[in-house]
Amino acid sequence: MKKTAMFVAFTAAVALGSNASAVTLTLACGAVGQELELCKAGAARFEKATGNTVKIFESPNLTNDRLGLYQQQLAAKSSDIDVYQLDVVWPGLLSQHFVDLKGKIPQAEVDANFKSIIDADTVDGKLVAMPWFTDAGVLYYRTDLMKKYGYTAAPKTWAELNTMAKKIQDGEQKTNKAFAGFVFQGKNYEGLTCDALEWVASFGGGNIVDNTGKITINNPKAAAALDAAASWVGGISPKGVTTYDEEPARGIFQSGNAAFMRNWPYAWALGQGADSKVKGMIGVAPLPAGPGGSPAATLGGWQLGVSTYSKNQDAAIALVRYLSGPEEQKIRAIEGSYNPTINALYTDKDILKANPFFGSLLSVFTNAVPRPSGPTKSKYNQVSQAFSTAVSDVLNKKMNGTQAVAQLNTELTRIKGRAW
């Protein structure tokens, strides 16, 4: 056999799994923005390449709801889902239910990814999942309105954002009562943990629990960050912002009813779509900094892992390898502005043409601040819920920042117990 023919035969065998007969796999993927559509398209390409069949399991929008559902499936050792899309904060919670991909996916393919993400996906030496796309919070703004109101650059501080958003909102509300200065994810869920971590970290208030497991949230800078955010609600942000997750915020911005928006990169491709009212009028910048602090973007993103309860693990691993590989990540970056996790794709001309900010804001993506899922291990979800609830209380003016961080400190100490 010629070398190339041998290679083709080898990859086909890998793709099909060791028994080399076609199987049916079920893939659980997300549903925010274009996620479902692009997931289906990727699965269809795998089907074509390998002869396997992939059924798509539709998951809820909110990451919290997905986690609940997946935990039920996994606790029941259900073999219904072979491949799961996992949030970057879940490997510590779910590692026991996933196949160790170390040695099953060539090391060079693993090493091609951002090291920080591979580290997040590795629990006690086990590679729980392969990175699929990464996320970091960014600031979207309307370039046309910046010009109209005499601004030449995106705001560098939250105070500047407040001033600019107020001026634009006051002007625009004369003809459009629904216009908002700033929209973000203010609902009490995992997305609020992400947004609020950005406020706290950018004020120099740390990241809730530090790398050594020490609870650090009870400090004046963190309190000041939460008070600043509370001052936006009913000011530059509509009161309803405390019920928004990613999609409602995007809907308002994309229909032309907001000057600034905090969101993930996926909102870019949709904002440039044919049905977007703000196509060609969107700028993307790093999020602002607090007084004396520096900008912070929360690290988000999703991975693909193979369930230990899957009856077709070899084929499932082949699916993960296929979808997380460079060709698929490139398609998703161009069509959906999902950030690749593979370093080399950040110099790909087609990707940078479709998403200029992937290049100009590269350091935002490589320096994103992780949520404390590493140090808090299986208790992360409780920590995050306690944090977002405290933040939500401040946004809803039930307490101030100082009271909230003190109470949260007590609550986190209780959750921690003797150790995380």
Ligand code: GLC
């Ligand atoms: C995005 C992020 C994910 C985060 C979620 C919160 O999907 O990628 O990491 O948990 O938003 O809503």
